[in-house]
Amino acid sequence: MDLATAPKVTPRADAAPLVVVDHIRKLYPKGSGDDLLVLDDVSLSLRNNEIVSLLGRSGCGKSSLLRIIAGLLPSSAGRVTIGGREVDGPAEEVAMVFQTFALFPWLTVLENVEIGLEAQKVPPAERQKRAVAAIDLIGLDGYESAFPKELSGGMRQRVGLARALVVHPKLLLMDEPFSALDVLTAETLRTDLLDLWNERRMPISSILLVTHNIEEAVLMSDRILVFSSNPGRLVAEIPVHLPMPRNRLDPAFRQMVDDIYALMTARPVGKPAHGTFAGTGLSLQVPRISPNLLAGLLETVAGEPFHGHADLPALAGPLQMEIDDLFPVAEALQLLRFAEVAEGDIRLTEAGRRFVQLEPDGRKRLFAQHVLAFVPLAQHIKRVLDDRDTHAAPASRFRDELEDSMSEEYAERTLRAVTSWARYGEVFAYDEDSGVFSLDNPS
């Protein structure tokens, strides 16, 4: 690869767009009812010589968007063009790095890197030369004949990167590439990637990075595109003008992270207070969050040094939680009225403070009250059980009801989440073998 001689281009982006995403919509068919809207009218463009992050929580359709750009997934409406050509299948100008690395375990590092060239029918000699060059570039010289299972996670992702670079794509797509790695490994890999990028040693024009890690987005990108969830919409575009290399402790960096937290916890206008969970009433989609985790976060926020009011980024750091872990817990607390989440802060309610003070049995009683008051599905199941003489009802009955308004998968998940909360609060019992809800608690 004659990358060293590549002309030095200023880091500022060129004017002509490399990728244009034009009014993309994506619907997934559901078991019954309306199709599930995952991406709603998304338009964006990527210029040459920039790194752009798609930042959002799980379920915001960012991975779907990435696959639509890669030509792996058809969109329901709208179009994508790369270099002026419309994407209608796997595009040659694009290469992707996968969250799970997606290496072939039975092929060596070299063979894995060669796979794209092999598909392009590049002659073996040249194939090997280019693959070895890519492996050297990415810092894996000496590992050519190793199998993926002999490598650590970070090294595997390097192989994934080499495999993407070797086909000389214009656009590099990265689907949460560092999220399966431990913190230190991820940081090393990020830094190495940024070094290669800043030194212009990679044969690519642009990088599109999907992430749910706010700091990662601020650390790496020239622009951050923030997505909302359910359905995925582009809600903000944030240019990052901090100089490279960036310092996480720089006050400007911290400020930007805080601002994005605030943006992502801002309550959408006209939306009820139960946060960003989709649906209302019975069809409210409840995430599966263990009551222990809820109690743990309540205790942390109530304790030193927060005293019932915490800045989410300040909370996320020491807890080692990324936004995908932290937000759903915080919002579940909000749904149960144990906490308020807004402007990047979490504040315990009166009930939340009381919960922390109580003994286990008192906690259970309080939790049960809140589950019955604020989770319509729990209310509904309890009422049905109360009404019946047997005080028992099959789960399938409620599952069917839920499937009227959501997909099978979500129905199952919601029912399990509510069951878990109800069990903790001893609101009702559930027998896994027979699949029956009942009022009698085995004790």
Place this chain on the structure above:
Amino acid sequence: MARRDLEKVGRTPLLGLGGVELRPNVYDLAIFVLVAAAFVAMAYGAREIAAPASKLVAEPITLDPAHLPEYALRTTLRMFAAIAASLVFTFVVATLAAKSRKAELVIVPALDILQSVPVLGFLTFTVVFFLRLFPSSELGAECAAVFAIFTSQAWNMAFSFYQSLRTVPADLDEVSRHFQLSPWLKFWRLEAPFAAPGLIWNTMMSMSGGWFFVVASEAITVGDTTVKLPGIGSWLAVAIADRNIMAVVQAVLTMAVVILAYDQLLFRPIVAWGDKFRFEQTAAQQRPRSWVYDLWRRGRLVRRLTLATGWIGQAVAALPVGFARPARRVAAPASGRVSDIVWRLIVLAVAAYALWRIVLFTRSTLDWSDVRTAIEMGLLTLLRVAVLISIASAIWVPIGVWIGLRPWAATRVQPLAQFLAAFPANVLFPIAVVLIVALKLDPDIWLSPLMVLGTQWYILFNVIAGASAFPTDLREASTLFRLRTWQWWRKVIVPGILPYYVTGALTASGGSWNASIVAEVASWGDTRLKAAGLGSYIADATESADYPRVVLGIVVMSVMVVACNRLVWRPLYRLAERRFRLA
């Protein structure tokens, strides 16, 4: 972790139990009718053909030990011919089922039913059919024998391959589409390697089972036609007719040598080689080993040879085979619902027609009393299978657990158990018959154990695998809590090994049904022992060339095996998977 590793090492067959719907439906029934109709068609064809002249075998079998090596070799060659045919069948049919929804609708239930059909039963038709096909040579009989072995091997291999193709990891599939691998390249780079461990293991299990059938299919009498192909099976048949116990012992020893060679020179090296295709991102602590494979990898000459084969493999994968590149357009979900319904209707219509033909064919010779007799016989055999599997379980589960919990014992006994499972038990039958005759025992009872003689080992080696994979921490916890013996069995070890046990018992009971056809009737010279049951019913009908009754017997037996699988083993397996799988 350790458990998964062990499992992937291939101690447990990767049974095709996951994908198929539990409850039998109308559609299953239709496929069943079609399979039955195929037998009827063969039987019909067989009846139409005048029995060929009995001068079939050019050189008669002689009980001269000098001939044994040649016979053993010919037996082995038949085996390999069958396995080659099974592999070709697997690649074609399973790939078809995985790629075409319409084909899948027919192939998958058909494979599932064919797995349960007693293959020895329709040896009758195939022999006559192939003899007719090649009237003036031994080739016909050879084909019939190879076909019989094939029918005992192909189905589970195809099923395993199909299931692997359907469960290719989504991210690797995405990579293949992303880098635009052609279907041919994708097959060799992704699908075939991913399917390899399951297919290798099933092939090896099929071959183990196959020795039984190769012995059974070499010497066949259909009506007044007797076929004796040169091989161990025919040697054995002649020895039985001559009441030559020495010759029987020689056959047993020869078979032992053959199986040992097969195990050491083929089974183990291939399983060790197949280990590299395990779909795991971590290195396993315990890997299958084989001295032959190690030798092979160490030798310099053979290294070159391997490289050459590798190069050929590369070349094959790179072949510009007639597939176009994958369609540029990302496929939208096909609107094939209507055509699917039409296709289903066609299959149902064909099945209805087939049913009508079956009724026509059987009505002239059979009536309801025949059906009743067959079912009664079937229940007798069912009773035998149930009792014997229970007894075998009562014996081998404790022993298997004892061995499995002691790694030093497990590493020694496991290969032995696998060896015994591969050993064709029918070679040992004459010895048992001599004993029964000598001691004047009741054949109705004492012939029965022969049915599990060869199949009980599946229970043993699966239980050993399960027990040795049992997590140490759970064992330590139960020791700490000082569980009483009975409690320990009920709450700890039995749930822990249940998935493995069910796998073994399912294989064993299927094998026992099949073995009943040769085990319920046994002879020694002119002495003929017979136990009442469906196996002897089919064997008798075969010998008197009574095709309608053969078909009836096979159909009843298939129904019973399918019913056992669906009503007992699969629910048990699902329960074991859901409740007791230690992920």
